[in-house]
Amino acid sequence: MxxxxxxxxxxxxxxxSGRFGFQRFGVPVSGPMDAFAFDAANRxxxxxxxxxxxxxxxxxPELRTEVDCLVALAGVGFALEVDGVAFPAxxxxxxxxxxxxxxxxxxxxxxxxxxxxxxxHTPPVMGSRATxxxxxxxGLDGRLLQPGDVLPSLPARDAARFAGRMLLPEFxxxxxxxxxxxxxLGPHEEAFTPAGIEAFIGSAYTLTRTADRMGYRxxxxxxxxxxxxDILSDGIALGSVQVPGSGQPIVMMxxxxxxxxxTQIGVVARADLPLLAQxxxxxxxxxFRAVTPDEARQAYIMQQAALERGIWQPLEDTAAFAHG
Amino acid sequence: MGAGDVPxxxxxxxSAVSVQFGDQIDPRVNARVHRLVAALRDAAWDxxxxxIPAYTTLLVQFDPxxxxxxxxxxxxxxxxxDLDDVPGQESGRLVEIPVVYGGAAxxxxxxxxAAHGLTLDEVVALHALPEYRVYMIGFTPGxxxxxxxxxxxxxxxxxxxxxxxxxxxxxxxxxxxxxxPLESPGGWQIIGRTRLVLFDPQRDPPSLLAPGDRxxxxxIKGAA
Numbered sequence: 001m002x003x004x005x006x007x008x009x010x011x012x013x014x015x016x017s018g019r020f021g022f023q024r025f026g027v028p029v030s031g032p033m034d035a036f037a038f039d040a041a042n043r044x045x046x047x048x049x050x051x052x053x054x055x056x057x058x059x060x061p062e063l064r065t066e067v068d069c070l071v072a073l074a075g076v077g078f079a080l081e082v083d084g085v086a087f088p089a090x091x092x093x094x095x096x097x098x099x100x101x102x103x104x105x106x107x108x109x110x111x112x113x114x115x116x117x118x119x120x121h122t123p124p125v126m127g128s129r130a131t132x133x134x135x136x137x138x139g140l141d142g143r144l145l146q147p148g149d150v151l152p153s154l155p156a157r158d159a160a161r162f163a164g165r166m167l168l169p170e171f172x173x174x175x176x177x178x179x180x181x182x183x184x185l186g187p188h189e190e191a192f193t194p195a196g197i198e199a200f201i202g203s204a205y206t207l208t209r210t211a212d213r214m215g216y217r218x219x220x221x222x223x224x225x226x227x228x229x230d231i232l233s234d235g236i237a238l239g240s241v242q243v244p245g246s247g248q249p250i251v252m253m254x255x256x257x258x259x260x261x262x263t264q265i266g267v268v269a270r271a272d273l274p275l276l277a278q279x280x281x282x283x284x285x286x287x288f289r290a291v292t293p294d295e296a297r298q299a300y301i302m303q304q305a306a307l308e309r310g311i312w313q314p315l316e317d318t319a320a321f322a323h324g
Numbered sequence: 325m326g327a328g329d330v331p332x333x334x335x336x337x338x339s340a341v342s343v344q345f346g347d348q349i350d351p352r353v354n355a356r357v358h359r360l361v362a363a364l365r366d367a368a369w370d371x372x373x374x375x376i377p378a379y380t381t382l383l384v385q386f387d388p389x390x391x392x393x394x395x396x397x398x399x400x401x402x403x404x405x406d407l408d409d410v411p412g413q414e415s416g417r418l419v420e421i422p423v424v425y426g427g428a429a430x431x432x433x434x435x436x437x438a439a440h441g442l443t444l445d446e447v448v449a450l451h452a453l454p455e456y457r458v459y460m461i462g463f464t465p466g467x468x469x470x471x472x473x474x475x476x477x478x479x480x481x482x483x484x485x486x487x488x489x490x491x492x493x494x495x496x497x498x499x500x501x502x503x504x505p506l507e508s509p510g511g512w513q514i515i516g517r518t519r520l521v522l523f524d525p526q527r528d529p530p531s532l533l534a535p536g537d538r539x540x541x542x543x544i545k546g547a548a
Binding site: 020025027125137138142184232233235236260264293301304 | 377
């Protein structure tokens with residue numbers, strides 16, 4: 001069982017939930033930019049959490065199936081065509097052998113995920129299939145996908161009966177081009193003037209075009225330091241908001257370096273990282289809202305529960321079960 | 325903050341807490357960072373993830389579905405109470421690194437020697453003499469930040485960083501020395517090169533050096 005890449009789309013790579021256990025050696029975690037959409041795609045495709053899937057940005061791939069399979073698309077601004085028949089995102093779809101899967105961008109594609117029941121089985125590197133292109137490992141030869149690539153999978157024979165499963169809209173994050181993103185202030189809150197902190201949580205920042213898997217540079221009211229932007233290098237958490245001397249914030253995304261020497265004014269709540277990840281460079285206006293660590297934690301717990309409860313299963317499934 | 329002070333806890337979002345032991349590059353402070361690494365490993369608490377050691381801090385990551393930042397902070401405080409009784413990693417492994425100094429392997433050696441009024445041999449001798457401490461690994465996979473450089477050859481970064489530095493290049497930045505494990509851009513003063521592979525994703529562990537290791541450079545002759 002495999003998928004053949006007909007056309008890769010843009011910035012298309014294999015990602016699993018990330019490469020854990022090697023940050024002390026300077027190895028970034030990588031993994032999906034929008035962890036919610038990635039998790040949803042795997043759930044819809046009846047895969048275990050964290051199974052490797054295909055990630056792309058702005059323009060989706062075209063892929064050829066080998067045998068009958070179940071696929072699920074999730075993300076913002078994409079739809080799936082199976083041999084020319086269109087299906088929405090956030091839905092499990094059955095595709096026959098030899099079918100052409102086209103992920104098409106509709107009104108400005110952000111990050112999208114295509115999960116295949118059975119997963120993508122490229123060789124793991126340091127225990128993970130996540131692609132890290134900067135150092136050239138993980139996924140398929142440590143690089144973005146190219147036409148003609150073959151992505152191996154494991155057979156998932158009974159999966160087709162799950163076709164039609166959906167993640168209902170009210171259980172998805174409130175994606176927007178002007179999102180309000182919750183942030184926990186710190187760890188270096190005291191490095192900024194009160195006016196600097198007020199600017200950060202009181203005004204809108206535009207996502208610049210310097211936005212990739214490593215970091216998102218934002219532009220807006222400058223955030224003033226008390227006495228300099230540099231600190232002794234220390235470890236960086238996913239979603240940290242670094243503020244270099246320019247006063248313009250940079251949010252650390254999935255491929256972020258493990259250590260850094262700039263002051264960090266806050267850390268984006270994990271539940272809202274998908275909202276930030278799906279922003280459009282040059283267009284989206286982001287506002288930050290300060291919350292406590294417990295509020296950020298509760299938001300994440302509720303989001304994980306939504307993923308659990310939000311999947312709707314068509315009745316035909318029961319019938320398929322009844323007939324064996 | 326000095327080596328004996330009470331560590332400071334900082335919340336880094338809902339999923340990490342940073343423990344800060346000091347604010348200066350100091351082997352005693354860094355030794356405490358590594359004692360906490362060892363204590364956390366021994367505790368093996370469920371739902372605790374990776375910890376990233378740096379010069380004076382340890383970033384402790386955990387599963388927010390399992391723990392709140394208050395619970396983690398409390399646990400860390402209890403662990404810190406007994407920290408100085410935990411046998412630490414004050415003397416990590418000693419790793420010897422053969423280096424070809426100067427020439428094409430070390431394009432900044434001559435200018436660096438001239439800037440300090442030293443001969444090339446003096447710079448090499450001063451660089452190869454001390455035993456360095458790997459304070460942390462960061463920037464790129466396997467890049468060791470090492471302290472213990474002789475003041476007489478401490479040199480600021482290049483005003484204009486190079487776009488490409490070959491893998492294995494040994495450099496100086498301020499009072500630190502380091503090695504580029506992968507070809508990458510960078511601004512350190514390059515004085516030599518090693519043939520050792522600092523980082524190999526297929527190796528276990530992938531990084532030649534670990535935080536807390538001791539390093540000595542051994543000058544060798546020949547082309548890099």
